[in-house]
Amino acid sequence: MENNRFLWVGIIFGLIGSLYTFGKYKFIKLTLGIGLGLRHNDHVMIGILSLCVGVVALYRWLVDRYGSR
């Protein structure tokens, strides 16, 4: 678990990021009920920031696992 910490961070933030970035506004707000009272662009920003964290966490995991030349 400890070795794969960044992998889990990447997966979790990647999923949250993908959901908020690419999910339709009505789907996030009405179907899932996680709109947080925000507008579409705010959801996109939350998603994009989560994607940033997720992608870099996956990169860190890859560097830990395979090294960086």
Place this chain on the structure above:
Amino acid sequence: MARDVSFREALVFSFFVSSVMVMLDALYHLGTSTAVHINYVLVKITIIFLVLFLTTYWVGKGKNEGIFACIVGPVIFYIYYLVADSTLNRAVFKVDDSFGYIFLHIFAFAIAYIALYNFVLNRRGSKEIQAGALSLIMAFSVFALDSFYRLGKVQIQTKNEELVVAVMGFGESLYLVLFLMVLYFLVFYYLKGGKTQGIVYMIGSLLGVYVISGGSVERVLVGVVSAGLPLMLMNYYLSRVVGMNNGVKSNGK
């Protein structure tokens, strides 16, 4: 195993690189009549800063890390453009939302990263190149803080994004950046002694801002912060965080 970079080092490194990247890009947009819009500039600098900060803090600084951040930051920013609703009237204003701008953003990011990492931190190249790279970083950082003040002020006062787009002009911005770059090159290359450098740097910067802004005392007062903060941060970064003995003056003759 990834190399460890301290939190403060990653923070200051990312501040300088992302400021320079965004303002290099903004200057290009001003030159090509593409809108420099406070909301998009803030989104862009947030994304670039976050990607670079996390990469530097979690993985480290270096060639591979630089290439990764230079590509991932602009690509994620392009995704934002694709998905977000436009806040500017696209029929009137052209913004950098086409695919080709990814390459411009990568190019600007790479210049900023190489200037700080290769020439200032690792001291590659001749003394002239090192002083030139440092002057580029400082000039664009000052330009960034000055521009954020101007754009933010109009945005808060008018809440009209179409007025904000008209705040910055290419000519004035270019003159300011060129003036600051030449001034800082002379300061960092020829002057010795931290105090002398600091005094000439501040007086020259404020004088330049005063003249180029057409005699705006308000901009000069803001300039105390927008010119002073990058100098303090760079001095702190080079002397305390990275461990170079004598801060910015070490790049002089």
